[in-house]
Structure formats: structure tokens, C-alpha cells
Amino acid sequence: MSTPQLTKNQALVFDVLTKAESPLSAYTILDKLRDQGFRAPLQVYRALEKLLEYGVVHRLESINSFVACAHPDENCHNHGLVAFAICESCGQVIEFHDHEVDHRLMDWLRSQKFKPEKATIEIRGHCATCS
Amino acid sequence: MSTPQLTKNQALVFDVLTKAESPLSAYTILDKLRDQGFRAPLQVYRALEKLLEYGVVHRLESINSFVACAHPDENCHNHGLVAFAICESCGQVIEFHDHEVDHRLMDWLRSQKFKPEKATIEIRGHCATCS
DNA sequence: TGGAGTCTGTTATATTATTACATCAATTGC
DNA sequence: GCAATTGATGTAATAATATAACAGACTCCA
Ligand SMILES: [Zn+2]
Ligand SMILES: [Zn+2]
Ligand SMILES: [Zn+2]
Ligand SMILES: [Zn+2]
Numbered sequence: 001m002s003t004p005q006l007t008k009n010q011a012l013v014f015d016v017l018t019k020a021e022s023p024l025s026a027y028t029i030l031d032k033l034r035d036q037g038f039r040a041p042l043q044v045y046r047a048l049e050k051l052l053e054y055g056v057v058h059r060l061e062s063i064n065s066f067v068a069c070a071h072p073d074e075n076c077h078n079h080g081l082v083a084f085a086i087c088e089s090c091g092q093v094i095e096f097h098d099h100e101v102d103h104r105l106m107d108w109l110r111s112q113k114f115k116p117e118k119a120t121i122e123i124r125g126h127c128a129t130c131s
Numbered sequence: 132m133s134t135p136q137l138t139k140n141q142a143l144v145f146d147v148l149t150k151a152e153s154p155l156s157a158y159t160i161l162d163k164l165r166d167q168g169f170r171a172p173l174q175v176y177r178a179l180e181k182l183l184e185y186g187v188v189h190r191l192e193s194i195n196s197f198v199a200c201a202h203p204d205e206n207c208h209n210h211g212l213v214a215f216a217i218c219e220s221c222g223q224v225i226e227f228h229d230h231e232v233d234h235r236l237m238d239w240l241r242s243q244k245f246k247p248e249k250a251t252i253e254i255r256g257h258c259a260t261c262s
Numbered sequence: 263t264g265g266a267g268t269c270t271g272t273t274a275t276a277t278t279a280t281t282a283c284a285t286c287a288a289t290t291g292c
Numbered sequence: 293g294c295a296a297t298t299g300a301t302g303t304a305a306t307a308a309t310a311t312a313a314c315a316g317a318c319t320c321c322a
Contacts, residue, residue, distance in 0.1 A: 007300065026278070027277070027278070039303070040302070040304080041280090042279090042280080042281095042301090043303095045279070046301080061192045061251070062251050064277085064278060064279095085247075088248070094243060098235060098236070101232050101236060105229075105252075105254070108227065109216060109254060109256075112225060113259035114218075114225065114258055114259065115256045115257045115262045116216075116254045116255070117219070117255055118254070118255045119252075119253070119254045120252070120255075121252050122250070122251045123249070124247070124250070124251075125248040127245055128244035128245065131244070138268090138269065139270095140270075157309070158309070172309080173270095173272085174272095176311080195308085195309060195310095
């Protein structure tokens, strides 16, 4: 999935996310973009939908929030799983990939004849500086 | 975490979940228990909170739903991670544990000095019979 | 008996996400 | 050029998920 030119709304949302130092909820993004003319949640959700599709943003299911991809260059996401460590104190997120975990999970799924489409690996806890 | 005697509401919620063949949302559980006197979401959420604490129920973050533990005997959950494969067609969930994946993730977290507290591993896709 | 702790019932509210419908702009095919 | 299509946008309304706040009941035990 290559990234086409972003539209105005997509660029605004992406910009907010890249400047944030922790994940943001859709409504937080909305609030940050009121000055730029955003009025309704759908403006955010529609932009996010595309950004997720392009792989430049990730959704953190366990905290209903969104974060800019930490590895925009490597398009590792195409083949591999992505995992997140989320600090419950400072909100900081570490994004990482591990082919070992990846293969192990995939092997198990294959043994069950389960066809994976989307995976979520999120660990909540406390980061080095917060513990 | 040993499981104490369940209270009336906890038992009702647990019973609904064990009889279901796929995960249920809190509000679906509420609807199924209207006849038993349930009127408000909190009655469900409070029971779920305890059942999660006892480890007899799991929460599936990616679909905002709850499922009874498939391995009530092994209290594998105390040490190890739990992963779920969720079929998007039939809703069926396969719960599994893998120490390899577990250790690998834990090693990585330790290398980052990240102290894990709660982990979510959920794979959505299609099960053997649905693909 | 009377706290302390836990469970419960109820109302209201907060947070997250989608449906429905209208408009606008760029693109395509003719 | 012009209809047809496609994709992006704006707006209002609503659905779905989750929590706050407060009051009452119940058990256990000092
Ligand atoms: Zn990424
Ligand atoms: Zn931290
Ligand atoms: Zn389990
Ligand atoms: Zn299935």
C-alpha cells in the first residue's frame, strides 16, 4: 500500500498525530483541529480511515486511540506484525516488530487453518522512565 | 487469583457467557438478562469487572466484547500470555497460549526496561470452516 | 451495635463510532 | 462541451460503549 498525496483533512489529522508525543483519541484530534475548521467527528474518522489504510497511522485498540507510525520508511507492516508497548503513566508508545513472534503466531494459526487478516498486539504497563 | 463464590449477578453474567458460542458485548448481555431483572449497564459491567479479575472471563479489546475463558482449569493465565483468534464470519474465538511467543515478547520488553502489566494479542480473520 | 467492606439499584452522563443525506470537485468517456 | 462516475467534504442525528454519582442493603466481625 503506497501512500498517495494526502487530502487537506488527511494532512491535518496526520500532522496532529505526528506532532503528538502520545496516542490521541478521535475526539481529541477533533478538538485540536477546531481552529482549522473541523466541526464533526466524521471529518476525523474519515481521515483516519484513509491514513490507517495507507499504513501511516496505527490504531491502538486497547485505548481507542491513534498514533503515527514510528517507522514510516520500512514498510515492514506489509508482511509483518506490529506490536506496541504502551505506558499507562506517560502515554508514550514504543512500536516494534519481531519476526520470531510473527512466525510463531503464523505457524500456530496455519496449524488451525485460520486465515489471519488483522492482528493486534498491545502491551500496557510502565516505561523505563515511569517505573 | 482464585475464584471465590460468585454473587448472583456475577453468576448470571458468567452463565450467559459460558452458554454463548461467541463473544458478547456488555449490552447484549444486558438484553439477555432483562428477564432476570437486569435494568442497567452497570449491573453487567460490575459483574464483568469481577469475572475479569478472577480470570474466568476475557475481554476482547478489538471487538469490545467478552468471552468465557476456554481453559478454566489450567490457570496458565497467571504467568503466561493469552492470545485469541477471532473469526469475523461466525464470531467463533479460539483461545491459545504459547510460551515461545510469551518469552520472546517478555525478553523484548525487558530489554526496553518496560514493565508489562496487561497484554492483548488478538488476531482477526477467518476460521477453518468459514474460509 | 455499629463500623467497614462489598454488592446492589438507579439515574444521568461521558466517550467513542456510525448512518443518512446533501454538496462539491476532479475525472472519465462520449 | 457535457453527462456520468468517483471520491472528498459538511452537517445533523443517532447508535454503541462505558463511567460517575448517589443511595440503599447485606455480611462480617470487633
Ligand atoms: Zn508502524
Ligand atoms: Zn512512561
Ligand atoms: Zn483463558
Ligand atoms: Zn468462522
